[in-house]
Amino acid sequence: MDQPRIVSRNEWLAARKGLLVKEKALTEARDALSAERRRLPVVKVAKEYVFETGSGPRTLAELFDGRSQLIVYHFMFGPEWGEGCPSCSLLADQIDGSTVHLAHRDVTLLVVSRAPLSKIEPFKRRMGWRFPWVSSHGSDFNYDYSVSFTEEEIAGGKAYYNYEALGFPADEAPGFSVFSRNEAGEVFHTYSTYARGGEVFMGVYNYLDIAPKGRDEDGLAFTMAWVRHHDRYGSDYVVDPNEPYRAPATDACCET
Numbered sequence: 001m002d003q004p005r006i007v008s009r010n011e012w013l014a015a016r017k018g019l020l021v022k023e024k025a026l027t028e029a030r031d032a033l034s035a036e037r038r039r040l041p042v043v044k045v046a047k048e049y050v051f052e053t054g055s056g057p058r059t060l061a062e063l064f065d066g067r068s069q070l071i072v073y074h075f076m077f078g079p080e081w082g083e084g085c086p087s088c089s090l091l092a093d094q095i096d097g098s099t100v101h102l103a104h105r106d107v108t109l110l111v112v113s114r115a116p117l118s119k120i121e122p123f124k125r126r127m128g129w130r131f132p133w134v135s136s137h138g139s140d141f142n143y144d145y146s147v148s149f150t151e152e153e154i155a156g157g158k159a160y161y162n163y164e165a166l167g168f169p170a171d172e173a174p175g176f177s178v179f180s181r182n183e184a185g186e187v188f189h190t191y192s193t194y195a196r197g198g199e200v201f202m203g204v205y206n207y208l209d210i211a212p213k214g215r216d217e218d219g220l221a222f223t224m225a226w227v228r229h230h231d232r233y234g235s236d237y238v239v240d241p242n243e244p245y246r247a248p249a250t251d252a253c254c255e256t
Helices: 009-038 086-092 096-103 117-127 151-155 195-201 203-208
Strands: 050-053 056-059 069-074 107-113 133-135 159-161 164-166 175-181 187-194
Touching: 069 086, 096 107, 117 133, 151 159, 175 195, 187 195, 195 203
Parallel strands: 069 107, 107 133
Antiparallel strands: 050 056, 050 133, 069 175, 159 164, 175 187
């Protein structure tokens, strides 16, 4: 890490004001991009997906829970995995505080994984999370929204992720998908974002970005190699070689 220059308070203030101009420009550009995002066309969801929930099977339309907007986080947790992805868990650690506020803005936020509920619920209890988490096990939902891949797709470099065919290193990938529901009960897909598109929801990174060392990831095997489940920091925990889940030795899921 390069050491910053040591200057007087007045020199620091001048430099800080120069940076503020750029920060404001970025904020204005982000506002304009958000407005453009809301003007995207939508696609009617014709397929009826059924999810496994703690209160029984529910369709995609029923997951809205009476609201007109639904945000789904695609959490990497495959049917054969022993636990959920640590990087997805980092993001999930920051969901619970948002759900009540979003509910009062006509938005339901929930998490979907392909693992069966019998695996999701114990892991959710272990992590102390309260947000709704449903299983798409047995449906095409994850495949249709480009966050799950077959062995053939992975082996052939045909996994379609982040709007292009990539040689994705795992059978599950992270992302967000957004839906709307009209008064007639019709559901529309309005937006999906993948890879670093979900980074804005990781508050930890936003904090690190204003810290002197920043993310400090340059020397790591891949960008998120430092991330652990929040109950495994401060230990010498090593992944069991027989554990079905492996954190991919790549940052492919976190690239733009």
